[in-house]
Amino acid sequence: MKILWRTKIAHLPTPIEALPHLSQAMGGPKIFVKRDDQTGLAFGGNKTRKLEYLLADAQAKSAQLLITAGAIQSNHCRQTAAAAARYNLECILVLMGDEPDSPSGNLLLDHFFGAEIVWTSRDQRDAMLNAVFEKAQREGRAPYLIPYGGSNPIGAAAYAYAVKELIEQTKQSPLEGRLPEWIIFPSSSGGTQAGMVVGGKVYGYPGSILGISVDEPAEVLQNKVAELANATSRYLGEELSLTAADILVNGDYLGGGYAVMGKPEQEALSLFARKEGLLLDPVYTGRAAAGLLDLIRKKYFEPGASILFWHTGGTPALFADRYRDQILE
Ligand SMILES: *Cc1c(COP(=O)(O)O)cnc(C)c1O
Numbered sequence: 362m363k364i365l366w367r368t369k370i371a372h373l374p375t376p377i378e379a380l381p382h383l384s385q386a387m388g389g390p391k392i393f394v395k396r397d398d399q400t401g402l403a404f405g406g407n408k409t410r411k412l413e414y415l416l417a418d419a420q421a422k423s424a425q426l427l428i429t430a431g432a433i434q435s436n437h438c439r440q441t442a443a444a445a446a447r448y449n450l451e452c453i454l455v456l457m458g459d460e461p462d463s464p465s466g467n468l469l470l471d472h473f474f475g476a477e478i479v480w481t482s483r484d485q486r487d488a489m490l491n492a493v494f495e496k497a498q499r500e501g502r503a504p505y506l507i508p509y510g511g512s513n514p515i516g517a518a519a520y521a522y523a524v525k526e527l528i529e530q531t532k533q534s535p536l537e538g539r540l541p542e543w544i545i546f547p548s549s550s551g552g553t554q555a556g557m558v559v560g561g562k563v564y565g566y567p568g569s570i571l572g573i574s575v576d577e578p579a580e581v582l583q584n585k586v587a588e589l590a591n592a593t594s595r596y597l598g599e600e601l602s603l604t605a606a607d608i609l610v611n612g613d614y615l616g617g618g619y620a621v622m623g624k625p626e627q628e629a630l631s632l633f634a635r636k637e638g639l640l641l642d643p644v645y646t647g648r649a650a651a652g653l654l655d656l657i658r659k660k661y662f663e664p665g666a667s668i669l670f671w672h673t674g675g676t677p678a679l680f681a682d683r684y685r686d687q688i689l690e
């Protein structure tokens with residue numbers, strides 16, 4: 362597989378830790394965590410891996426301005442704004458929603474990194490993103506467009522390589538030489554899962570790669586991931602032809618919708634914090650962990666299986682005003 366040129370932003374390899382007290386409390390499989398919340402850039406997260414390759418591409422194209430889009434509490438936008446600052450680039454973020462009176466969580470950090478923020482509605486987001494990009498082009502600002510979640514073949518490639526990183530560190534980690542049967546994580550724009558699936562095939566990961574959908578029905582996300590995985594493999598000189606049936610997605614944990622924290626997320630956050638001193642986030646890892654806990658209780662996993670919960674970050678959203686009351690409940 363072709364290895365793309367990257368900028369060195371992330372702290373890699375990210376550590377793997379055992380979660381013995383959580384495993385014991387659940388009375389089920391052994392649970393481990395891969396700490397991509399510790400990728401090192403501005404509180405880290407999975408987008409930092411993708412940005413290593415996206416920034417390299419932006420530099421190769423002599424870009425001077427990064428433009429991307431997301432939700433108000435977008436972790437992707439926060440990490441993009443930080444990467445722009447680090448590489449002396451300008452940054453415009455197109456955020457969906459109404460500008461809050463006082464910014465908190467990720468949005469506070471977006472401002473802190475000096476990003477220019479453009480507000481739009483969900484219906485208008487694609488049109489607005491294009492308009493902002495074209496305006497910047499006309500003004501000679503050399504813009505580089507990063508898609509939602511950094512999920513194109515360049516961004517997704519980072520997670521193909523991350524599977525190689527996991528396989529290589531298996532011996533030197535609490536996994537003690539045994540690859541986990543399951544990799545579980547939150548899946549949304551699909552780049553993380555598409556990359557993992559490509560890496561899993563190419564580097565020979567024998568287990569199951571299960572994305573817990575954060576905002577879309579399973580079939581929609583499966584199709585999206587399969588398509589992006591195929592495109593990523595072609596970009597990297599491989600010829601995978603995957604279909605939705607090859608992509609494992611669970612869409613049972615959508616709760617009240619995207620970014621709505623419910624009881625299951627609250628329970629998961631609290632359990633990880635109190636059993637392991639580990640912070641999850643209300644939107645992504647909280648939802649995926651809630652799914653994981655429910656699947657363990659339903660005896661979904663074979664006895665003796667080990668599970669790697671791939672922590673994708675997002676913890677600054679813990680400090681967003683909208684979640685404060687619930688987190689303290
Ligand atoms: C973006 C994000 C995800 C989802 O990753 P995709 O590649 O968009 O599927 C998961 N967790 C966190 C914390 C994120 O910020």
